[in-house]
Amino acid sequence: MATPIRILAFAGSLRRDSWNKKVLKIAVEGALAAGAEVTVLDLKDLPMPVYDGDIETAEGVPAKAKEFKALMKSHDAFLIASPEYNSSIPGGLKNAIDWASRQEPDEKPLACFKDKVAALVSASPGALGGVRSLMAIRLILSNLMVLVIPEQVSVMKVHEALDDQGVLKDERRAQSLRNVGARLVAVTQALARVKG
Ligand SMILES: Cc1cc2nc3c(=O)[nH]c(=O)nc-3n(C[C@H](O)[C@H](O)[C@H](O)COP(=O)(O)O)c2cc1C
Numbered sequence: 265m266a267t268p269i270r271i272l273a274f275a276g277s278l279r280r281d282s283w284n285k286k287v288l289k290i291a292v293e294g295a296l297a298a299g300a301e302v303t304v305l306d307l308k309d310l311p312m313p314v315y316d317g318d319i320e321t322a323e324g325v326p327a328k329a330k331e332f333k334a335l336m337k338s339h340d341a342f343l344i345a346s347p348e349y350n351s352s353i354p355g356g357l358k359n360a361i362d363w364a365s366r367q368e369p370d371e372k373p374l375a376c377f378k379d380k381v382a383a384l385v386s387a388s389p390g391a392l393g394g395v396r397s398l399m400a401i402r403l404i405l406s407n408l409m410v411l412v413i414p415e416q417v418s419v420m421k422v423h424e425a426l427d428d429q430g431v432l433k434d435e436r437r438a439q440s441l442r443n444v445g446a447r448l449v450a451v452t453q454a455l456a457r458v459k460g
Pocket of ligand 1: 283
């Protein structure tokens with residue numbers, strides 16, 4: 265049997281009760297059902313300083329950023345659920361990506377990103393569901409050589425859409441989130457076959 269696809273799933277929000285962390289879980293269900301192994305990461309567990317070239321010059325890439333990089337490298341694909349902050353990517357997520365993009369002496373360029381696949385979902389109490397963050401994240405990851413699949417879902421008015429247990433009241437919406445997770449697995453598997 266082929267080795268299962270390994271997916272690193274994380275939210276762009278650090279907040280403990282994040283809506284995006286709840287929505288991420290639903291997309292993860294789809295990836296698991298499609299046969300993937302999924303590691304759910306909370307970026308809150310990897311606090312990193314704001315990227316500063318002086319820190320990098322003096323001390324190198326910080327330990328928590330190195331942990332994030334190692335996780336990215338050991339997985340085939342990323343499943344990301346993110347809110348939008350002021351119409352774009354949240355600073356914490358951008359910061360983690362910025363650190364991960366820094367090449368260390370023992371690494372090839374973009375070692376955390378090249379040949380990886382990603383899928384994006386978002387949630388917001390607002391009417392746009394955070395979709396504008398996905399436009400920004402798609403652009404950033406694409407420029408880092410990640411293949412970002414076209415399927416994406418934004419859950420608008422998420423505070424009304426989810427019940428107290430984190431279940432989406434609209435089952436069709438839940439299924440569309442699961443489909444994103446499943447599609448990520450299918451595309452990553454297809455790419456793995458092409459790479460041999
Ligand atoms: C700094 C900041 C900026 C925000 N900007 C937007 C925005 O542009 N669009 C939007 O829909 N919600 C915006 N929000 C509201 C977030 O969507 C809301 O706080 C959401 O719950 C954050 O996601 P989370 O629940 O996963 O933490 C903003 C929140 C913060 C803290």
